[in-house]
Every structure is written in C-alpha cells, then in structure tokens.
Amino acid sequence: xxxxxxxxxxxxxxxxxxxxxxxxxxxxxxxxxxxxxxxxxxxxxxxxxxxxxxxxxxxxxxxxxxxxxxxxxxxxxxxxxxxxxxxxxxxxxxxxxxxxxxxxxxxxxxxxxxxxxxxxxxxxxxxxxxxxxxxxxxxxxxxxxxxxxxxxxxxxxxxxxxxxxxxxxxxxxxxxxxxxxxxxxxxxxxxxxxxxxxxxxxxxxxxxxxxxxxxxxxxxxxxxxxxxxxxxxxxxxxxxxxxxxxxxxxxxxxxxxxxxxxxxxxxxxxxxxxxxxxxxxxxxxxxxxxxxxxxxxxxxxxxxxxxxxxxxxxxx
Amino acid sequence: xxxxxxxxxxxxxxxxxxxxxxxxxxxxxxxxxxxxxxxxxxxxxxxxxxxxxxxxxxxxxxxxxxxxxxxxxxxxxxxxxxxxxxxxxxxxxxxxxxxxxxxxxxxxxxxxxxxxxxxxxxxxxxxxxxxxxxxxxxxxxxxxxxxxxxxxxxxxxxxxxxxxxxxxxxxxxxxxxxxxxxxxxxxxxxxxxxxxxxxxxxxxxxxxxxxxxxxxxxxxxxxxxxxxxxxxxxxxxxxxxxxxxxxxxxxxxxxxxxxxxxxxxxxxxxxxxxxxxxxxxxxx
Ligand SMILES: Nc1ncnc2c1ncn2[C@@H]1O[C@H](COP(=O)(O)OP(=O)(O)O)[C@@H](O)[C@H]1O
Ligand SMILES: Nc1ncnc2c1ncn2[C@@H]1O[C@H](COP(=O)(O)OP(=O)(O)O)[C@@H](O)[C@H]1O
Ligand SMILES: [Mg+2]
Ligand SMILES: [Mg+2]
Numbered sequence: 001x002x003x004x005x006x007x008x009x010x011x012x013x014x015x016x017x018x019x020x021x022x023x024x025x026x027x028x029x030x031x032x033x034x035x036x037x038x039x040x041x042x043x044x045x046x047x048x049x050x051x052x053x054x055x056x057x058x059x060x061x062x063x064x065x066x067x068x069x070x071x072x073x074x075x076x077x078x079x080x081x082x083x084x085x086x087x088x089x090x091x092x093x094x095x096x097x098x099x100x101x102x103x104x105x106x107x108x109x110x111x112x113x114x115x116x117x118x119x120x121x122x123x124x125x126x127x128x129x130x131x132x133x134x135x136x137x138x139x140x141x142x143x144x145x146x147x148x149x150x151x152x153x154x155x156x157x158x159x160x161x162x163x164x165x166x167x168x169x170x171x172x173x174x175x176x177x178x179x180x181x182x183x184x185x186x187x188x189x190x191x192x193x194x195x196x197x198x199x200x201x202x203x204x205x206x207x208x209x210x211x212x213x214x215x216x217x218x219x220x221x222x223x224x225x226x227x228x229x230x231x232x233x234x235x236x237x238x239x240x241x242x243x244x245x246x247x248x249x250x251x252x253x254x255x256x257x258x259x260x261x262x263x264x265x266x267x268x269x270x271x272x273x274x275x276x277x278x279x280x281x282x283x284x285x286x287x288x289x290x291x292x293x294x295x296x297x298x299x300x301x302x303x304x305x306x307x308x309x310x311x312x313x314x315x316x
Numbered sequence: 317x318x319x320x321x322x323x324x325x326x327x328x329x330x331x332x333x334x335x336x337x338x339x340x341x342x343x344x345x346x347x348x349x350x351x352x353x354x355x356x357x358x359x360x361x362x363x364x365x366x367x368x369x370x371x372x373x374x375x376x377x378x379x380x381x382x383x384x385x386x387x388x389x390x391x392x393x394x395x396x397x398x399x400x401x402x403x404x405x406x407x408x409x410x411x412x413x414x415x416x417x418x419x420x421x422x423x424x425x426x427x428x429x430x431x432x433x434x435x436x437x438x439x440x441x442x443x444x445x446x447x448x449x450x451x452x453x454x455x456x457x458x459x460x461x462x463x464x465x466x467x468x469x470x471x472x473x474x475x476x477x478x479x480x481x482x483x484x485x486x487x488x489x490x491x492x493x494x495x496x497x498x499x500x501x502x503x504x505x506x507x508x509x510x511x512x513x514x515x516x517x518x519x520x521x522x523x524x525x526x527x528x529x530x531x532x533x534x535x536x537x538x539x540x541x542x543x544x545x546x547x548x549x550x551x552x553x554x555x556x557x558x559x560x561x562x563x564x565x566x567x568x569x570x571x572x573x574x575x576x577x578x579x580x581x582x583x584x585x586x587x588x589x590x591x592x593x594x595x596x597x598x599x600x
Contacts, residue, residue, distance in 0.1 A: 079491045079492070079493045079494075080461055080462060080463065080490075080491045080493070080494065081461060127489070181358070205489075208488075208489045209488065209489050211357070211358045211518055212357075212518050212558075212560070213357065213358070213558060214358075238491050238492055277492060277493040277496070278492055279492040282521065282562070282563040282564055282585060283563065283567070285585045286564060286567065286585050286588050286589050286592070289585060289586065289589030290589050290592060290593060293589070293593050295592075295593065295596060304563055304564075304566050304567040304570065305570075307567060308567060308570045308571055308574070311571065311576075311592065311596075312574065314596065315576075315596070
C-alpha cells in the first residue's frame with residue numbers, strides 16, 4: 001500500500017466527474033460505434049444431481065441480439081428471473097455465451113487472451129454495496145483495482161484521486177467504508193470501477209437496497225460519468241425515474257429482449273409493459289387513464305411537466 | 317381496543333459517547349383495524365418506534381399501552397404481546413433458517429406451545445394468505461426467489477395470528493411484481509381479518525395507494541399524522557425533511573396553479589385522472 005501515502009492532501013472541490021483526466025480512454029472511442037455487440041447470445045445454467053452429473057439446463061438468456069453504442073446510457077428492465085443479471089455478467093466475461101457471440105469494444109469475450117482487456121473495458125457494480133468493498137479505508141479500496149492491473153504507483157495515486165472526486169467521495173478518502181451510508185458505499189464501489197478507467201460500466205440494480213436519497217446520489221453520479229466522461233452505461237433497475245432519461249431502454253422477459261427503443265417509444269406501450277408486470281412512470285399512467293376516457297393525449301408522456309404541458313394545449 | 321403511546325422517549329447507548337436520542341416525546345393512538353403508513357428519512361426513528369410496539373425495545377421514559385394495559389408494568393405478559401403484535405423486520409429473509417419452508421413457518425406457533433395439529437393448520441393458513449403455492453412448501457428457503465422468501469418470512473409472523481401486523485420496509489429490494497404481490501396480499505389480509513397493519517415504507521406512491529393514515533417521523537419526533545390527502549398537502553415541508561409527496565400531487569398543484577379546477581388532494585393515479593377529466597369536461 002506504499003502508493004497510498006502519496007495522495008495529495010489538498011482537496012479542491014470539483015464537480016462530479018469534472019476531475020477526470022482527458023487522457024482517460026473512456027473519453028475516446030468517439031469514432032467507433034457499437035461498444036457492445038451480441039449476436040444470438042444464449043446462456044444455459046447447468047443443474048447437477050447429487051452425484052454431480054448434469055441433470056437439466058435452464059436457458060437464462062435466449063438468442064439475444066444486443067447493440068450498444070459508445071457513450072449511450074441504456075436502461076434494462078425486466079422482472080426477477082428474466083435474465084438481466086446473466087446477460088450483464090457476459091459483458092465483462094464473468095460468463096461466456098453457451099451459444100452465439102458477444103463482442104465488447106471489438107473483442108470476442110470468448111477469446112481468453114483478451115480477458116483482462118475486456119475486464120478493464122467493462123466494469124461491474126452490483127446490488128449489495130457490502131459485498132463489493134474489500135478495503136478497510138476508502139482510498140485503499142479504490143486503489144485495489146489498478147494495483148491488481150499492475151498500474152505503476154504514481155499512476156494509482158492519480159487514479160484514486162480522480163475517481164473519488166468523480167463520485168464526490170474525495171472528502172471521505174480516509175474513512176472506513178463500514179461507517180458510510182448505503183449510497184456512499186455504492187459511490188465508493190463505482191469509484192473502484194472508475195479507477196480502472198473502463199469505457200463501459202454495467203450496474204446491476206445498484207440502487208435496489210438504498211433509500212431515496214442514496215438512490216439519487218448514485219444515479220446522479222452515474223449520469224455525470226456518462227455525460228461528462230462519456231462512459232457507456234448499462235443500468236439494470238426497477239425505478240422508473242432512473243429509466244426515463246436513458247437513451248435507450250431494453251425490456252427482458254424469459255431470457256429474451258422483448259422490447260427496445262427510446263423511453264418514449266417503450267412507455268407508449270402501457271398494456272404490454274403491464275403484461276410483463278413492470279412499472280410505468282406515474283405521469284404515463286395518468287395520461288393513459290385519461291386516454292382511456294377519450295382524452296386526446298399523445299402516447300409516451302414521461303414526466304408530470306410534459307403531461308401538464310400537453311393538458312394546457314388541450315385546454316386552449 | 318388499541319395501542320396507545322404516551323410521552324415515549326428512547327435513547328440508544330445512554331451515557332456513552334454513542335448516545336443517540338432516537339425517539340422524542342412520541343404520543344400516538346393506533347386504534348384497531350387501521351391501515352397505517354409510517355414514513356421518514358433514514359435515521360428518523362421509524363424502526364426504533366415500531367420495535368416499541370411489541371416490547372422489543374423498552375422506552376427510556378414514557379409508556380406504551382396495549383388494550384389499555386401499560387406494557388411496562390410489573391408482570392406484564394411480554395411473550396403474549398410478542399405474538400399479538402407481529403413484527404416483520406427489514407430483509408426478514410435473512411432470518412429464515414429451517415430446512416424447509418413449512419418447518420420455518422411452524423417455528424413461531426410451535427413456540428407458543430400450541431398442539432401439533434394447530435401449528436400445522438396455522439402454517440398452512442399463513443402460507444395460503446401470503447399466496448405461496450403448495451409446491452414450494454417442502455423446498456429449502458434458499459431455492460426461492462427474493463419475493464418468495466420474503467413472503468415465507470411474513471407467513472412465519474402471520475402463523476402467530478397477530479392482532480397487529482407491523483412491516484418494516486417489506487418491499488425493499490423487490491421488483492415491481494414482488495412488491496405488488498406482497499402489498500396486495502397485505503391489503504387483502506387487512507380487509508379480510510380486520511387486523512391493524514402498520515407499514516413502514518419509502519415509496520410515497522405505495523403509501524398513497526394502500527394506507528388510510530400516515531405518520532411522518534422526523535428526527536425522532538412525529539411531524540405529521542393524518543389521512544394521506546392531508547399529510548401530502550404539506551409537500552413543501554415534506555421536501556424540507558428529505559421526503560416527497562406522490563408524483564401526482566405535484567401535477568395537481570401545477571395544474572391548479574395554472575387555473576385548472578382540479579382536486580389538489582389527489583394522491584393516486586386514479587384520483588388524479590378522474591379529477592383532471594372532470595376539470596376538462598367543465599371547460600368544454
Ligand atoms: N447460478 C445459477 N444457477 C442456476 N440458475 C440460475 C443461476 N442464476 C440465475 N439462474 C436462473 O436463470 C434465470 C435468469 O436469472 P437472472 O439472470 O438472475 O435474472 P434477473 O437478473 O433478471 O433476475 C432464472 O430462471 C434464474 O433462476
Ligand atoms: N442499535 C443502535 N445503536 C445506536 N444507535 C442506533 C441503533 N439503531 C438505530 N440507532 C440510531 O437511532 C436513530 C433512529 O434510527 P432508526 O430507528 O433505525 O431509523 P429509521 O428506521 O427511520 O431509519 C438513528 O440516528 C440511528 O443511527
Ligand atoms: Mg438480477
Ligand atoms: Mg429503519
């Protein structure tokens with residue numbers, strides 16, 4: 001942990017993600033599109049009997065074509081068991097396709113020689129913050145990733161600092177993680193991923209265990225990383241307010257991608273979403289109820305502000 | 317019959333460096349059969365408050381009356397109180413430990429000293445009430461989904477046949493389907509068995525949809541106590557203490573501000589749509 005002591009103590013308050021270096025590769029890649037490309041990707045979990053012989057298989061992801069463009073913010077919806085986590089774990093090659101292919105930043109995830117590059121390209125953040133933080137001090141925890149990558153010491157200090165500033169946790173660098181709130185822990189976990197300078201971050205229900213304030217902190221941080229540092233984001237969530245500002249929404253059901261489009265397109269199909277037992281934004285629901293009563297509102301209203309504006313138009 | 321709380325204070329780790337005054341002069345009456353929501357930001361004292369209802373925590377000062385009797389008096393039957401006031405903790409599935417679902421649900425009633433037949437009857441009844449299919453009864457709790465596990469934990473409490481059911485953030489971490497399943501089952505139980513239900517939640521939309529009364533906690537004190545439409549009228553004050561009103565409340569106030577004759581008390585999607593529709597009809 002020799003690199004740790006050299007962290008500069010002067011704390012200059014910067015906006016979220018503003019302190020990130022321009023040379024971070026996450027900012028690059030503008031020319032290329034399609035950071036994630038899946039073709040007929042399927043994954044089977046094997047079930048084994050008591051003797052350890054394969055007994056049956058569960059197809060958790062079923063012939064999914066996935067295209068994510070560099071810099072996109074993609075939200076993934078689907079009820080529990082629909083295959084979201086299984087798909088997510090393919091993106092940094094924790095799982096490999098049973099059938100089909102997945103390319104991440106042009107690299108085939110089944111190419112073992114590219115494993116570390118892929119892991120570096122796509123970072124993952126999980127639901128439970130307590131299972132992700134290993135360090136006993138915040139900055140130490142964030143430094144683990146780059147240290148494991150063999151990043152030189154000077155470079156580690158720089159990355160720890162910029163990552164903690166990017167998530168607004170620099171002030172807490174000397175704290176013990178277990179004293180932090182859930183939202184703060186998740187931001188530290190995100191900093192740990194950011195320190196690897198990934199082009200893409202996959203977040204699997206990062207706010208599910210947080211209270212509303214913690215949720216806001218985490219989502220704000222992720223949005224800023226996407227907007228300012230142009231990190232591609234895949235966010236799995238059940239919270240509508242986290243979905244409506246995404247560039248693109250995917251809906252999964254029984255291992256398949258059953259709907260995809262902009263939030264406006266997706267939330268124009270209220271009945272279909274209800275049939276998958278998913279939530280719909282409250283404003284969309286009010287508009288939908290009014291439409292059913294014969295009021296001529298457009299489809300895909302996402303916010304209360306938009307709804308109020310559309311209602312005003314009707315009145316004049 | 318009711319629960320009555322008078323001048324209740326609770327201080328954690330009194331007299332140490334970690335001292336924390338978690339409840340301050342709380343006075344509440346919770347009559348039988350109400351469906352009550354408790355809201356408040358993290359650390360406002362919700363969990364501390366509800367643990368006083370079945371005597372798990374003992375007030376530093378003040379009193380709690382259950383059906384007219386002070387639970388802090390000498391010789392009060394605490395064990396009985398624990399079975400009358402069923403408390404479902406946050407993430408209760410972490411406390412499932414038996415080999416199978418059915419045995420786990422039997423644990424509570426068995427400890428009440430009931431006959432084996434009665435224990436089984438109650439376990440079946442409780443599992444039916446939470447809507448868990450019979451094919452799961454002999455499974456290990458660990459084979460179930462998050463929502464199913466949580467329902468097993470709730471069944472374990474229901475099997476005690478409590479008069480008051482207290483749920484501390486029962487839908488935290490569940491998907492919308494799991495959330496609706498649990499809340500719909502709880503609402504059904506409330507309607508069928510007329511038990512008192514106290515629901516701690518962070519979702520204003522859930523609260524508005526289900527409860528008839530809201531208690532708002534802030535820094536250990538009861539800040540508001542009333543029907544949802546009354547409490548959510550204070551949406552600006554609620555924001556100052558880190559809370560919010562249901563989203564439709566904002567729409568209704570927005571429209572009213574622009575001269576629409578809408579009902580600013582509306583707190584659910586249906587109420588809002590009805591009120592806007594009526595306002596549109598008046599205009600045309
Ligand atoms: N480790 C595992 N072993 C066997 N089956 C699994 C495993 N993980 C997930 N599954 C199954 O795969 C399907 C998809 O699960 P998952 O990807 O976790 O969905 P989601 O994240 O949408 O809840 C489900 O049927 C689930 O039971
Ligand atoms: N076991 C405990 N020891 C010391 N302080 C506690 C303990 N449990 C809760 N507190 C403190 O009491 C206050 C109220 O907590 P709690 O009742 O858990 O609030 P809520 O459920 O509304 O989040 C908080 O300041 C919290 O830190
Ligand atoms: Mg999942
Ligand atoms: Mg609590």
